[in-house]
Amino acid sequence: MTAAVHSLDLALRSGAGLLLLLIGGLMLRDHGRATAARLGAAFAVGGAVFAITSSAGFSRPPQGWDIPLMALATGNNVVFWLFARALFDDGFRLKPLHGGLWATMVGLPVLCALVLHPARWPTQNGIDDFLTVAALGFAVLATAQTIGSYRDDLVEPRRRVRVLIVAASAGFIALTALSNLMGAQEARPALASLVGGAGLAAIALGVAWALLGVAGGRALFPQAAPARPTAEPEPLDPALIAALDRAMQTDRAYRQEALTIGALAHRLGAPEHRLRKAINQGLGFRNFNAYLNSFRIAEAMAALADPAQADVPVLTIALDAGFNSLGPFNRAFRAATETTPTAYRRQALSAGDEPPVSGSAGRIPNSA
Known part of the structure; x- marks a missing residue:
């Protein structure tokens, strides 16, 4: 039974990871000049990395080559929040503060893996809990951004699609963070890993379907336009x-x-x-x-x-x-x-x- 669960979990995570990488590549290819698309591609890559690092077979604490993967997966919570902000605000611009937040979320797991855990420092558990709560916080911020700016969005396909994308992703991050705080990963790691893999696969399929459903994602991201319009747009009514x-x-x-x-x-x-x-x-x-x-x-x-x-x-x-x-x-x-x-x-x-x-x-x- 455990072997079957592990095999199914591996298949789901592999499929989700490959699909997320494909989505990220398509975003960069078709909309690479849009900040939201670049952040979306980064989030997709981070999601593929998370599919690996959150599996039951991934070593904890990470050692050696897997430390950068764990760090990138942790920093992806910040990327998701920024992606939600850029997706709902066409005028959003990245600032040094955003880079500092991402670097902090990436640097803390590296610090734990290389320094605190080998030295058995008592602060390591506190940092792990902080990272988990921070992931939950960024998911809440992304959801607040989604709800707060929903009514002002004039692009109808984007209003329908991106709420589903952000809500599903935020919900998954929140459930993962809560399960970690409650110790579900340690109590039944194989089952928890399978549920997580199924959630990742569902989100990847949903995002892919959403992008295909709005003509390759053109409604999701602002298109390049001249500084001043050359003619008045044709009125529909x-x-x-x-x-x-x-x-x-x-x-x-x-x-x-x-x-x-x-x-x-x-x-x-x-x-x-x-x-x-x-x-x-x-x-x-x-x-x-x-x-x-x-x-x-x-x-x-x-x-x-x-x-x-x-x-x-x-x-x-x-x-x-x-x-x-x-x-x-x-x-x-x-x-x-x-x-x-x-x-x-x-x-x-x-x-x-x-x-x-x-x-x-x-x-x-x-x-x-």
């Missing part, structure tokens, strides 16, 4: 686009604090799914907040460049444009203009530039 244009340019609905796509759809008397499609496929935006911020930033740029408003505080301009605080405004402004609001105002006023016109003429291009 002229009447709805016209009503949306009036609401934004004439009524300045974007100034409403915490405006949601559901509230805007209700205001326009249109189904939410039609409004999503109009903004996404008709105007080329992948995220509702990015669409709102295009108007808000354009209005703020006009106010900052207006000599008559030179004494108006930046915070007042940000609040008038629809931002609820200075921090999100500064981040959005810098992302759109690559400078700070204060520096932009100083440069515009010193150059004597005419303030840009808000609305469609002054709309910030959608970089997603």
Whole structure:
């Protein structure tokens, strides 16, 4: 019985690992310029490594050649969190802090294997528990990112597919971490390994099916686009686009604090799914907040460049444009203009530039 369980576990893990490596290669081949795709490929490779290191036959503690594999599998929890962030935020950028988190999660297992375990230091068990809890924490963060930004996503295929991918992966990581904390791996290692192998295989099959189901994953990742569009995208619903244009340019609905796509759809008397499609496929935006911020930033740029408003505080301009605080405004402004609001105002006023016109003429291009 044990031999049969071991053989089935090995077959499941081998298949899952090969499929994950194939998925990672396809992501790099077809979408290698997208941060989310690169992180997804790294997560797929880490998942294949995890398929090896989490099996019952893998030596614990690791010794020699298997130490780097165990370290990469541990660091994959950070990669998964970053992958979820990039997948749900087209403007996400990797920062040195992210690299530091990954290096910490990779370095601690190496420290345990090379130093603490041979010396029998009492802190090793504490570090092992910390790594397990950290894996659970990153899974929770990824899930929170999934839930928190779901409503603002305008790409309907991506809304359906990526929730399944992230939820399944986060659930697997969380269950694995909890089982480790409860000692299931030590109590019945063969059975626990088989269940883990089956979970990995199911996730790999689900991800592969999802990618095939959205035309090779094109809806999941932002496509390369020119800095400024050469022509207006063709509207899918002229009447709805016209009503949306009036609401934004004439009524300045974007100034409403915490405006949601559901509230805007209700205001326009249109189904939410039609409004999503109009903004996404008709105007080329992948995220509702990015669409709102295009108007808000354009209005703020006009106010900052207006000599008559030179004494108006930046915070007042940000609040008038629809931002609820200075921090999100500064981040959005810098992302759109690559400078700070204060520096932009100083440069515009010193150059004597005419303030840009808000609305469609002054709309910030959608970089997603």
